[in-house]
Amino acid sequence: MGEPITIFKRPASLRDAFTHYCPGCTHGVIHRLIAETLDELGLRERTIGIAPVGCSVLAYNYFYCDFQEAAHGRAPALATGIKRVLPDRIVFTYQGDGDLASIGTAEIVHAANRGEKFTTIFVNNAIYGMTGGQMAPTTMPNQVTTTCPRGRDVNLAGWPLPVADLLAQLRTPSYVERVAVHTPRHIIQAKRAIRQAFQYQAERRCYSFVEVLSTCPTNWGKTPAEACQWLDEVMVPYFKLGLKKSPDRPPVE
Amino acid sequence: MAKKLMKGNEAIGEAAIVAGAQAYFCYPITPQTEVAEYLAKRMPEVGGVFVQAESELAASQMIFGAAAAGARVFTTSSSPGISLMSEAMSYIAAAELPAVFINIIRCGPGLGGILPSQGDYLQATKGGGHGDYRFLVLAPSTIQETVDLTIEAFRLADKYRNPVMLIGDGLIGQMMEPVDFEGRTAPPRLDTSGWATTGCAGREPHIVKTLFLDPNVLEQRNRKMRDKYEQMKREEVRFETYLCDDAPELLVAAYGTTARVVRTAVDRLREEGVKVGMFRPISVFPFPDEPLRQQALVPSVKAVLVVEMSMGQMLEDVERALQGRRPLHFFGRGGGNVPAPEELVRECRRLLGNGQGGR
Ligand SMILES: Cc1ncc(C[n+]2csc(CCOP(=O)(O)OP(=O)(O)O)c2C)c(N)n1
Ligand code: SF4
Numbered sequence: 001m002g003e004p005i006t007i008f009k010r011p012a013s014l015r016d017a018f019t020h021y022c023p024g025c026t027h028g029v030i031h032r033l034i035a036e037t038l039d040e041l042g043l044r045e046r047t048i049g050i051a052p053v054g055c056s057v058l059a060y061n062y063f064y065c066d067f068q069e070a071a072h073g074r075a076p077a078l079a080t081g082i083k084r085v086l087p088d089r090i091v092f093t094y095q096g097d098g099d100l101a102s103i104g105t106a107e108i109v110h111a112a113n114r115g116e117k118f119t120t121i122f123v124n125n126a127i128y129g130m131t132g133g134q135m136a137p138t139t140m141p142n143q144v145t146t147t148c149p150r151g152r153d154v155n156l157a158g159w160p161l162p163v164a165d166l167l168a169q170l171r172t173p174s175y176v177e178r179v180a181v182h183t184p185r186h187i188i189q190a191k192r193a194i195r196q197a198f199q200y201q202a203e204r205r206c207y208s209f210v211e212v213l214s215t216c217p218t219n220w221g222k223t224p225a226e227a228c229q230w231l232d233e234v235m236v237p238y239f240k241l242g243l244k245k246s247p248d249r250p251p252v253e
Numbered sequence: 254m255a256k257k258l259m260k261g262n263e264a265i266g267e268a269a270i271v272a273g274a275q276a277y278f279c280y281p282i283t284p285q286t287e288v289a290e291y292l293a294k295r296m297p298e299v300g301g302v303f304v305q306a307e308s309e310l311a312a313s314q315m316i317f318g319a320a321a322a323g324a325r326v327f328t329t330s331s332s333p334g335i336s337l338m339s340e341a342m343s344y345i346a347a348a349e350l351p352a353v354f355i356n357i358i359r360c361g362p363g364l365g366g367i368l369p370s371q372g373d374y375l376q377a378t379k380g381g382g383h384g385d386y387r388f389l390v391l392a393p394s395t396i397q398e399t400v401d402l403t404i405e406a407f408r409l410a411d412k413y414r415n416p417v418m419l420i421g422d423g424l425i426g427q428m429m430e431p432v433d434f435e436g437r438t439a440p441p442r443l444d445t446s447g448w449a450t451t452g453c454a455g456r457e458p459h460i461v462k463t464l465f466l467d468p469n470v471l472e473q474r475n476r477k478m479r480d481k482y483e484q485m486k487r488e489e490v491r492f493e494t495y496l497c498d499d500a501p502e503l504l505v506a507a508y509g510t511t512a513r514v515v516r517t518a519v520d521r522l523r524e525e526g527v528k529v530g531m532f533r534p535i536s537v538f539p540f541p542d543e544p545l546r547q548q549a550l551v552p553s554v555k556a557v558l559v560v561e562m563s564m565g566q567m568l569e570d571v572e573r574a575l576q577g578r579r580p581l582h583f584f585g586r587g588g589g590n591v592p593a594p595e596e597l598v599r600e601c602r603r604l605l606g607n608g609q610g611g612r
Pocket of ligand 2: 025055
């Protein structure tokens with residue numbers, strides 16, 4: 001009998017902490033993918049993360065690296081401030097859809113458009129999780145939330161905001177991809193995208209943005225398994241997955 | 254170095270560079286845009302950071318990020334922009350980050366106008382953003398004093414790990430005066446290595462945050478901040494008196510540009526033999542309560558007149574300082590109008606009962 005070999009362990013970039021996320025919430029999966037990436041690329045000791053306002057405001061209780069906590073929606077402004085004074089550090093914002101796609105829309109668009117060389121991980125769960133399930137800009141048509149109790153009426157609230165697709169329209173070079181984390185296959189793809197995003201930053205290439213479709217079983221009123229299925233059947237057909245923009249591909253004139 | 258003729262806004266930019274500012278984040282607004290224009294040229298020359306943000310909301314949150322990353326940072330704006338910055342001000346004060354904010358006040362409320370005003374006094378000294386915090390607030394009245402207080406603001410921001418605000422009315426920004434940078438140097442930088450987020454190589458991670466859900470922990474922080482403000486009241490009170498030593502009958506309190514007009518009026522009244530003195534607060538938070546009270550309670554002083562380019566804001570602080578022990582009068586101009594020496598002369602004569610014609 002040889003020595004036992006470790007095939008799965010906590011990444012060094014995560015703390016040994018109990019999670020406050022709800023059972024079945026995929027925030028935790030996304031945390032892990034980022035932490036694995038920081039480990040693999042050897043970035044932890046020069047990384048500064050920025051927590052949003054939302055369920056992941058306490059992200060610094062899980063990540064084992066420097067962190068700032070932003071006002072609601074302003075993480076890209078903080079990241080700009082940090083990255084401009086410390087250009088050789090790795091900076092990432094971690095933001096929900098209320099944070100990034102509603103109150104912080106101006107900040108994300110302009111940070112991307114300036115080509116700030118940091119990374120954004122955008123967690124799109126189609127709802128405001130932390131405040132108890134209100135309509136988000138990304139809430140699906142007819143999806144019931146506490147502030148659209150008859151379902152999202154696209155005539156009044158518009159259609160879900162496709163942030164990755166919007167940012168991909170900008171002329172400034174960037175990396176933009178949309179992924180999901182509701183099946184192992186998708187998680188593997190999400191990991192590759194997140195790693196690519198940090199890689200581009202480490203090479204000082206461009207702004208990088210990964211939109212991650214994520215579950216909120218609690219406020220969707222579903223079991224974790226139902227939530228994954230709903231994400232697949234309702235969100236994925238609208239929020240099309242895949243690479244939206246890459247600095248390696250010049251824009252089409 | 255000889256004296257240099259400089260516009261107030263440009264002098265502010267140069268003073269910040271002399272003070273060692275490493276980064277400046279801004280959004281254009283009259284009457285302070287020349288600071289941005291000046292620094293767009295100068296910051297790159299000294300290896301500093303200049304960013305024109307998409308809004309004052311963003312500019313001020315960039316200040317948060319850069320300050321929490323250990324840089325010496327500042328921004329400038331004018332009234333409507335300062336309102337948008339109030340969000341970040343609260344967070345920056347809460348996170349105990351050193352930063353300097355300069356408000357070249359224009360007339361309001363709302364879009365108001367672009368002419369000088371002192372209508373943001375209460376916003377600056379009593380809060381503006383949400384929560385239990387204070388800025389240390391300084392109010393210069395000449396361009397030279399603006400330069401010196403800008404440099405001083407960076408020192409004080411570091412000393413207290415608290416934001417410091419300089420307030421000047423539009424004239425301070427637009428006026429040209431000779432200024433001297435001779436002997437002015439950057440205040441020593443605060444050691445930020447114990448808390449700044451710079452990457453955790455060789456140490457435990459640093460977290461800069463303002464969420465404290467445990468009431469006892471947050472109350473502790475509230476008390477600690479209160480203690481800082483109390484220390485400011487003991488150590489940072491600044492003021493100037495003018496012709497107050499020969500038993501004046503009337504004491505005029507004014508700050509900023511208004512104090513310059515008051516000075517002229519006082520000189521004219523003195524030529525006529527009318528005994529008037531001036532008290533000029535330089536720090537408006539902390540307000541010079543005790544020195545003002547002492548001046549006002551000199552037995553010869555019959556009344557106190559407050560002059561402002563507002564409908565009466567510093568007036569509230571003066572009222573508090575006097576505790577009702579002297580009659581208090583107010584003369585204010587608004588809409589961007591600057592009081593003229595003649596109207597102040599007339600008002601002082603009227604109050605002393607030897608006036609030819611009132612208001
Ligand atoms: C200025 C401001 N407005 C509103 C709030 C209240 N608030 C806290 S979290 C949140 C929404 C969070 O939703 P999301 O960004 O989608 O993140 P999630 O909780 O779903 O992960 C809101 C509106 C706040 N903290 N600050
Ligand atoms: S409320 Fe939703 S997003 Fe927040 S932790 Fe629970 S499941 Fe996750």
